[in-house]
Amino acid sequence: MTEVLAPATPPVALTRSGRPRIQRRALHGVLLLDKPLGLSSNDALQKAKWLLRAEKAGHTGTLDPLATGLLPLCFGAATKFSQLSLEADKRYLATLALGVRTSTGDAEGEVLERRDADGISREQIAAACQAFTGEIEQVPPMHSALKHEGKALYEYARQGVEIERQPRRVTIHEIAIVEMHAGTVTLDVRCSKGTYIRTLAEDIGTRLGCGASLAALRRTGSGALSLQGAITLAQIEALPDAARAGLLQSPDCLLASAPELRLSALDAARFLSGQRRRVSAPDAASVRVYGPEPRAFLGSAHITAGELIADRLLTPPEVAALLATPESES
Numbered sequence: 001m002t003e004v005l006a007p008a009t010p011p012v013a014l015t016r017s018g019r020p021r022i023q024r025r026a027l028h029g030v031l032l033l034d035k036p037l038g039l040s041s042n043d044a045l046q047k048a049k050w051l052l053r054a055e056k057a058g059h060t061g062t063l064d065p066l067a068t069g070l071l072p073l074c075f076g077a078a079t080k081f082s083q084l085s086l087e088a089d090k091r092y093l094a095t096l097a098l099g100v101r102t103s104t105g106d107a108e109g110e111v112l113e114r115r116d117a118d119g120i121s122r123e124q125i126a127a128a129c130q131a132f133t134g135e136i137e138q139v140p141p142m143h144s145a146l147k148h149e150g151k152a153l154y155e156y157a158r159q160g161v162e163i164e165r166q167p168r169r170v171t172i173h174e175i176a177i178v179e180m181h182a183g184t185v186t187l188d189v190r191c192s193k194g195t196y197i198r199t200l201a202e203d204i205g206t207r208l209g210c211g212a213s214l215a216a217l218r219r220t221g222s223g224a225l226s227l228q229g230a231i232t233l234a235q236i237e238a239l240p241d242a243a244r245a246g247l248l249q250s251p252d253c254l255l256a257s258a259p260e261l262r263l264s265a266l267d268a269a270r271f272l273s274g275q276r277r278r279v280s281a282p283d284a285a286s287v288r289v290y291g292p293e294p295r296a297f298l299g300s301a302h303i304t305a306g307e308l309i310a311d312r313l314l315t316p317p318e319v320a321a322l323l324a325t326p327e328s329e330s
Contacts, residue, residue: 024055028076028321029248032230035063035071044233048073051236052244060085060222060254061193066108069093069219070227077318078251081300084286085254087193088223093178094214095186096201101211104157105141105198109213117183117210125185128207129175137167138199170195184215224256246326251314252297258286261301261308265292272298272316277308286311295323 031052035044041062049057058079060072069092074082099117102109140146142157146165156163171192178186189197198214205212220227229249236244259281267277268291281287281303289298289308299313314322 022050022053025053025245026056026076026321027052027054027245027248028078028318029250029325030078030253031073031075031248032225032227033071033073034227034230034232035068036233037068038065040065041071044071045073047233048236049075051233052247053241058082063219064217066106067217067219069217070222070225070230071219072222072225072254074251074254075248077314077322078248078254080312080314081251081254084300085222085225088225089173089190089192089221090195090219091221091226092189092191092197093186093216093218093220094189094197094201095184095216096204096212097215098183098185098205098208098212099210100183100213100215101202101205102213105202106214107216113211115210117208117212120208120210122177122180124208125177125180125204128204129177129187131207132200132203133172133175135169135171138170138196138203139167140165141196141199168194172200188220190221223254225253248325250295250297250322250325252288255286255288255300258288258300259284260290261287261303262290262292263298268292268296268298271301271308271310272313272319274310274313276310278306279303279308280306281308291319293323297322 031048033044033048035041041059045057045059052075054075056079057073057075060074060082063069063071072085097107098120099115100111101113102111142154142162146152148156148163172195173190173192174188176188178188180186189200197217201212201214231247236247261279261281263271263277271277271289283305284303287301287303287308289301290296291298296319297314298319300311301308302311303309
């Protein structure tokens with residue numbers, strides 16, 4: 001009798017440590033991640049990249065480990081546009097501990113002083129917030145990732161070294177009081193990039209005369225993006241592998257506030273080759289450019305004196321890959 005052998009199991013590639021090697025795949029799009037408390041932005045990125053088995057990924061600016069909320073992650077072709085989200089205005093829910101000053105300006109630091117803040121009224125807080133609305137100057141905190149001679153300021157702070165910092169101009173568009181409880185107030189803050197919310201909390205506390213520190217921080221918006229449709233790492237992990245790639249939104253969501261321009265097939269091909277085109281559209285600092293197909297996002301450009309000039313372009317294979325990707329339901 002002839003023995004029938006079972007088909008051989010394909011060998012599994014292993015890492016040097018003996019673990020199964022992850023088979024990466026080319027993904028293109030933006031994941032709206034709701035970052036958990038205690039995780040750095042890079043750790044969150046690496047976890048999401050591993051869960052999606054993505055070849056290339058990057059985040060759009062750091063969010064402190066003690067902060068939660070919106071962290072847009074860019075995969076593949078979307079990384080070309082990550083700077084747009086980095087430069088965009090931000091929105092936060094910031095909870096201030098009134099009457100509590102700490103060494104770091106937030107809940108992680110040593111308490112330096114406690115003062116009675118029970119008599120602080122909603123009107124006083126509103127007036128203090130109004131004083132910091134508009135274009136203001138902020139001195140970056142020592143406990144920040146800002147670099148000095150190649151080393152983050154927080155590294156100097158941990159060694160007890162104080163570095164002189166120059167004030168920076170930022171813009172606070174709006175501060176609204178969301179709720180007040182005994183000893184705390186939660187604020188909805190809309191601001192420019194580079195705003196230090198813990199510094200804002202300390203400055204508001206100083207103006208109130210009782211001191212304050214940042215008790216909790218949640219990012220709720222970045223440019224046109226919001227927490228609507230955002231997903232947690234735990235939710236991603238609970239999904240079957242085949243469904244995870246469908247969480248990505250098209251890279252053009254990073255340019256949602258820019259006007260749209262659609263080109264014919266011939267002009268689209270010329271645009272992707274980097275050629276400038278004459279267009280009957282008003283001048284614009286940034287536009288989203290599409291081909292004739294409804295979802296054929298080609299890249300970003302600007303219009304000067306009726307001329308369309310490319311800024312960031314997708315390659316034809318990247319355009320084709322996006323057209324072949326099912327639309328995200330988020």
